[in-house]
Amino acid sequence: MLAAFKNHIQIHFPEFFTTSIAVAISGGKDSTVLAHLLHQLDLNFELIHCNFHLRDSESDGDQVFVEEMAANLERKLHVLHFNTSQVAQDRNISIQMAARDLRYDAFDKIAVDKKFQHILVAHHLDDQLETFLINLGRGAGLHGLTGIRERNGFISRPLLPFSREQISDCATHNRIAWREDSSNSSTKYLRNKLRHDVIPLLHDALPHLEGNFSSTLSYLKNSEMLQDVEVARFRESGTKTISGNLEISIELLKESLKPDAYLFELLKDYRFNIQDAVKLLDSENGKTIKSGEMRLVKDRDVLILSEANHINEVYIEIDETTTAVTITEVCLEIKHIENDDLLTYVKNNSSKNKLFIDTSKLIMPLILRTWQHGDRMQPYGMKGSKLISDLLTDSKISSLKREKALVLTSGNDLIWLVGKRASQHHTITSRTQSIIEITIKL
Secondary structure, three states: OOOHHHHHHHHHHHHHHOEEEEOOOOOOOHHHHHHHHHHOOOEEEEEEEEEOOOOHHHHHHHHHHHHHHHHOOOOEEEEEEEEEHHHHHHHHOHHHHHHHHHHHHHHHHHHHHHOOOEEEEEHHHHHHHHHHHHHHHHOOHHHOOOOOOEOOOOOEEOOOOOOOHHHHHHHHHHOOOOOOOOHOOOOOHHHHHHHOOOOOOOOHHHOOOOHHHHHHHHHHHHHHHHHHHHHHHHHHHHHEEEEEEEEEHHHHHHHHOOHHHHHHHHHHOOOOOOOHHHHHEEEOOOOOOOOOOOEEEOOOOOOEEEEOOOOOEEEEEEOOOOOOOEEEEEEEEEEEEEOEEEEEEHHHHHOOOOOEHHHHHHOOEEEEEEEOOOOOOOOOOOOOOOOOOHHHHOOOOHHHHHOOOOEEEEOEEEEEEEEOOOEEOOOOOOOOOOOEEEEOOO
């Protein structure tokens, strides 16, 4: 195996011979063999051991074994300690997920601190097969079926082309000792169940599975590259990011051969039901689906992907002494005006960001609040009343901004759709003696 491993490194990882590298070493067979192979190639590397403190004395025994191995190989060892059980409890995740997160977060940090350009982990071909089957069972797309990445940031996996059997033969032939993790024999974990119960049967039924699986992965990765190019083209022409939200063109989706395929690739990180997303293309304006903390909204000719933030309801009283009201994205400046010719004053100071109200019939305090379904007003220049929801639609307000729209009320009268339409109530006439002037400051 040494010759094959050396050839693989020379072709795919030639930088290992000239850059700073470290090996993640658990003490198990795979990582121990990887360290010995690198040692036999006389590469310069250090070792990193994570003690997750999950198996009491067994975990400590692993650390002692790795320390002795590092001394024998004359390699510098970095030992990292984690309270994995507590982290899993605090984050409400499984022990396995906590260990994985802690491990890779620590690798990122130590790579920067110690200036390692590569941290090598010992995933191999059988790990690839297990991951393929797990993702297949979860309904993964092409990216999920291409398995574990050979490179991912600082992380490199030089053993991926080699099988568990090859690694075991290498350990036996070179009399390499290792530590057995007792948890690996338990089939209560899905990966172990596949490893012990399912994959041996696959090898029995399909004697050429190992070689053919490697070829299949290669074909899938080539297809993945083509897919990525096509999706990148669609992103460039069919999407744009506005205020942190992704907008997807409905027209271009419908013109494509497979709208669901594009939506899957664009939304795969957020676990939306893709069929529900496809239905949005022909849904009414404002229709929304959610997935966790994210939502997808039909907004006329686009789908908008955004965080499903809770909208804080606004309810603010404005009395005679109020001079300003500040909300997250807007400030209202309030002035009381008396003038001999208020009609001329209003004409000279009129602006789309201003509201002028005759104070004579106002019921104080005024209420500034979030609009509610069923709210109606009689807009200035219109004979009848109209729903606020319809006024927002007429104004072509996006679905996301509609939720934050504000209204101003006086008693039972809704007198302003803030920044959009004023009502017929309390308009300025020649008999008006005093007014309230409200200016929107963005």
